[in-house]
Each structure stands twice: as structure tokens, then as C-alpha cells.
Amino acid sequence: MFLSTLGIKRVSELFVKIASYSLILFPVYGHTSNLWLAPLLQDHTLVGKIYNIEQQQFISEAALFSALQQTPYILVGEKHDNNDHHRLEQRILEQLLNDSSTQVVFEMLTLEQQSKINTLNTDDTLEKMNQKLEWNDKGWPWNDYGPLIETAVRRHASIKAGNINTSTIKEIYRLASSQQTSSAAGFKTVEKISDKVKETILNQVYESHCQMMPRDQLVPMLAIQLERDASMANAMVTTGRGPSVLIAGSFHTLKDVGVPLHLQQLTHSTLKTLLLSEVAEGKNNPEDYASSSEADYIWFTPMQSNEDHCDDLRLRHKSSADQ
Secondary structure, eight states: OOHHHHHHHHHOOOOOOOOHHHHHSSSOOOOOOOOOSSBBSTOOTTTTEEEEEETTTEEHHHHHHHHHHHSSSEEEEOOTTOOHHHHEEEEEHHHHHOOOTEEEEEEEEEEEGGOOOOOOOOOOOOOHHHHHOOOOTTTOHHEEEEEHHHHHHTTTTTTEEOOOOOHHHHHHHHHHHHOOOOOOTGGGGGGGGGHHHHHHHHHHHHHTTTTTOGGGGGHHHHHHHHHHHHHHHHOOOOOSSEEEEEEEEEEHHTTTSHHHHHHHHHSSOEEEEEEEOOOOOOOOOOGGGTTTTTTTEEEEOOHHHHHHOOHHHHHHHHEEEEE
């Protein structure tokens, strides 16, 4: 039986509607392996999902952006080497940065680069931006962060350096060696961080160094972490209408130990932390990844690598010791 012209038109309209509904129900970063760059655990049940920790429920991408667009301060925590985290950050910035009243703070930029940042303009190519910033590709791959900076520039948002200068780091080591506890850069928020939080940060530093250094030798690293958090918080403070967004490593963005503790001392405005989190084998409950005291939202991605950097470090240490 052949369809009439009117029947064909109605069927076509129905397919268009179905396609439209599909776009709403299934976000761009859905549970489909070929949409992800990170190669491991792509079929994990949480991949592509967004979880509202306080409400204890999954939400859509549209709902997340709607909530964040009404939030003055937004902290996005990444795993630095996960390619999908940078792609999601691109989408986040495209949704949140609209004009000169919005701003983005990068952990990857130091305060000594701010004058160079201020020379960026919308006519610059990515290569030109790289040159102007005198970017250190060994520390932070330009392919990961250049497009994010370009997005901010194209959208006329303010860009702020979040990290402390190298000269400040040297001063921290000098003060730590003389057992002075005051902020090397004069950040008053550092002085009000509790001993309990400092102990938690020191434990994290100890673990990140694979428990291969005595804890007392890591005190300068604790001081550097506190200074960096204070610096990023100060850079986030804005008088603009639009949101101020921080792109940083996940630990820096945690509400109970990181930048939020400093930011809350500087402003009474609402802040939200969004963790971009790799899934883990056998961890299917979203609340296994973070609590409401640490973050507000989790956006799950596949895992970039399952290599244990501590194993590699121990092998190199043993090799050098045997020589």
C-alpha cells in the first residue's frame, strides 16, 4: 500500500520530532564508546551521567547548565591527563561564558603571566595566543588548554591567572625551612585554614609522592598547596554579573579542603563544585566518588589510564639506588 503525499509528509514530521526528542533524551556525551577519547571502562554504567549529590539523583546536561548559569562561583575539577575532561570543559565554558561580565580562572596560568594574558584578543590565532603567553607545553599541554583559553577570548570573557609565581614558591621553601607559617604572598585566608584541613592536605601530598618521602619533608608542599588555593580563590573574586569559573585539578576544587574554603572567606556568594570524575572498576554507586561535603555535581567519564605512577617511581628509585 502506497502512502499519499500527505501521509509521507506526516511520517517525515514524525521522524523529525523523534529525532528532536532523541537529542533531548540522549546528550552528546552519551553512553556510546565512540564518543569518548579515554579508552578504559567506556561501558561502565556511570559513564556520561551527571549526578546531583545533594538531591541524590541523576540530572540532564541541560539541568546542570541551568543551575550553574545561576551560580556566581563555579569550580570545575579535572584529572589533568584525561582528554574527555578537557572536551567537557569546552562545553561548560561555551555555556557559561557570554561576555565581559563573565570570567574564567586557570590553575595552569601563573600570576606573572597576567600581563601577557591581557594582550590576548579575538583576532589572535591559537598559535599567536601560545606565543603571547610563552606557554610551557611541558607543564601543561597546549592541545589540552589552548582551546579553552581561545573559547574564553572569543566570548570576550575575562581570563585570570590562578597559580602563584615561581618566585613565591621559592619564598615558601625559604619560610618553611625557617619554620615560619605566614603566607608568602600575603594571602590572609591561609592563616584561617584549620589544622585538620592541613593534615588532610598533607596526607594527600604524602600519598601523591607514593609515601616515599618523610612527611616532615613535605611541609613546604603543603604550604604551596595552601598558597595556590588562596591564589585561585582571590583570582575568582569578581564584581561582574556573570559567573566566575575555575578550571583546576580536582583536589583544589573540593569544598572541604580546597579553594572553596578560601573563597568563602572572601565572599558570601553561592559557589558550586562540579567534579569531572573517571569511573572505577566495581564502583557503580555515584556516592562512592564524592560526598556532598566535597562537591555538588559529578560528571562521569571513562578512565584515561590504569597505570600506577607509584610503581614506576619505585622502579626508578630502586634502579638509581642499585647503581
